[in-house]
Amino acid sequence: MVLFRYPRPLPSEITPKEMYLSRRSLIGGAAAFGALTTAARAAALQTHPGPYSGGLTPTPHDDVTHYNNFYEFGMDKGDPAAHSQDFHPLPWTLEITGLVRKPVRLDIDQLLHSPAIEERIYRMRCVEAWSMVIPWDGIPLASLLKDADPDPRATYVAFESVLRPSEMPGQNEGLSGIQWPYVEGLRLDEAMNPLTLLALGIYGETLPNQNGAPIRLVVPWKYGFKGIKSIQRIRLLDHEPPTTWNRLASDEYGFYANVNPQVDHPRWSQATERVIGSHSLFGATRQPTLMFNGYGEQVADLYRGMDLRKNF
């Protein structure tokens, strides 16, 4: 319980944990190596437990921060942690524009300070048939969209990530055929669903660069690639926006990308998933994939009457 308020420094003014630790360890001497391996420049967030988190055990912090798909920093799972240290997530502005009555420009410091930040422990199912459980800290997207007052004509939401080839080595790689910046989209009712989160942190601390700092989308009933990272612009539209992976291979990655064990990827089955975190070659586990990643109760109604094989 908060009994009194006191002036808090802006999150961007707080000494990054890494620096703080390395200062202390330089003084201490012996622990220097340990501090240098603390790659994430994380600052603590004021957060409180939110709904929909029941019964899940989070994947270890180091796996969540060192096993990432973030092609802007390279294609290997370890590349984002290894090659994102030059990326500057602060300062940052998030725009909400398009078919809204009150376009919004949000300073990331405002958001990082928001009392609306809550913890949501969600399953994360990658389209590559592996899964994690991640304790996100974020703000429901619906509350920010409501502030912008959507126009009745708006039916879709388009998200745009950042284009910074100087800080994102993967954006200089021409072979992949990916058009940067990364773009994603949701139907407006999907965006307004209470599960849909704009995450500012994991494990109670600000997002590490490799996890999509400073702000990213989390849509737990969809495959992970829908969760666009480092978002700069959100636009409300009256038509379906293009999305990065769909543009690249429309037979493999649909606009909806709902987790569905019955609709396989052309190259592999989606019926089961490898559970990340065992670190054991001969004792690794595979578990059945759940329809809508286990969030059917919250989202199945959004797709009533739709052919999910066609709209995969």
Next chain:
Amino acid sequence: MPTDGVRVISPMGAKLKKHWRVVFYPLGMTPAVWLVWQGQHGALGADPVNVFERSLGLWAFRFLLVCLALAPLRRFTGLNLLRYRRLTGLLAFFYATLHLLAYAGLDHGFDWAVLWTDVTHRYFIIFGMSALIMLIPLALTSNLFSMRLLKRRWKLLHSLIFPAAVLAGIHFFLSFKTLNSVSAPYLAALAIVLLSRFLPRLQAGSRI
């Protein structure tokens, strides 16, 4: 001693050359041993099965490329390492077999329903599996006895390595979401070793 470039190996030298196999086979298998050791000590990262499976496949492809490169190497540089085609070819087969076992056993727990669907429905798997199946008769006939028995047909049979390499290359390309700086050099190498066979010799008619 002849001076026309033909190397005559003394019986003593031949014996020594033969004994190199004792070194090269275990050497070729060390990446597999190293991967298993890493796997048992939690050093393959957060998704060890996937890394193990992919690494074995990559080693199979590497040895296949080296095997295919030896003929053009002699043709264009004169360096004759043709005797290592059996070694590298068998190592490629060894790694491809481990790759298949890792995929079927470690990754899918020998779930035959899943594997059957994969093998019959997914081009990605069909390409890889066909390449491995083509390597089986080559591995089985990679001995002097088979060479003598099959005579000219041996060479014809062993030209199966070319379609196998093309299928393995497509399978390798499809194992990534997009073309990238890891896969592109390997695919370029495959194209070079295959296409170099159609290029004219540097010195027409001369066999080194």
